[in-house]
Amino acid sequence: MEDFIYFGLARGLHVVCVVLWIGGVAFITTTLIPSLIKMADPDKRLLLFEQLEGKFAFQARIVTLVTGLTGFYMLEYMQAWGRYQQIQFWWIHLMTLIWLIFTLVLFVLEPLVLHRRFKMMAAENSDRAFVLLHRMHIILLALSLITVFGTVASVHGLSVF
Numbered sequence: 590m591e592d593f594i595y596f597g598l599a600r601g602l603h604v605v606c607v608v609l610w611i612g613g614v615a616f617i618t619t620t621l622i623p624s625l626i627k628m629a630d631p632d633k634r635l636l637l638f639e640q641l642e643g644k645f646a647f648q649a650r651i652v653t654l655v656t657g658l659t660g661f662y663m664l665e666y667m668q669a670w671g672r673y674q675q676i677q678f679w680w681i682h683l684m685t686l687i688w689l690i691f692t693l694v695l696f697v698l699e700p701l702v703l704h705r706r707f708k709m710m711a712a713e714n715s716d717r718a719f720v721l722l723h724r725m726h727i728i729l730l731a732l733s734l735i736t737v738f739g740t741v742a743s744v745h746g747l748s749v750f
């Protein structure tokens with residue numbers, strides 16, 4: 590019984606973290622980057638982006654970590670690791686894939702490579718760099734939203750396979 594309460598708490602925390610994380614990605618993709626692209630001064634654009642996204646990246650690292658921990662805890666609680674071998678649980682694969690992509694970007698690629706690379710690209714051609722950045726965010730946001738939709742619909746009865 591007590592375990593079941595922990596499962597409920599983990600599920601609630603998992604969804605709150607997903608909301609904060611994907612909501613932040615949605616704001617950056619649909620509002621922040623398009624507004625920066627419209628700014629005339631490329632130096633100001635880069636500075637503002639670094640300040641705002643830098644703050645979000647810190648929060649994103651924490652919520653990504655908690656999303657992963659609560660997700661794996663739920664799999665362990667339900668003894669549902671076998672879902673990774675069943676195609677009808679495609680949404681578990683998708684959740685894990687999205688989590689892996691963001692974990693890799695936030696903890697490894699961004700601090701080690703992407704930050705420096707993006708600064709160099711923006712110094713050479715700011716418009717091109719920000720349009721590319723926007724495209725990458727659109728792809729990640731679309732994948733994340735498909736994941737949220739697919740997961741909630743499947744957990745509550747939708748069956749694709």
Ligand code: HEM
Nearest residue numbers: 607657660661663664684685687688733736737740741744
């Ligand atoms: C390591 C990564 C992850 C693991 C292991 C994981 C695992 C899980 C598990 C086991 C559940 C409960 C499923 C059930 O009740 O049958 C769940 C629920 C959920 N997950 Fe994840 N998850 C992960 C990442 C993500 C990501 C990245 C997203 C969003 C993009 C996400 C969105 C959701 C949502 C919205 C629910 C609630 C579904 C509902 O109860 O209606 N998860 N997750």
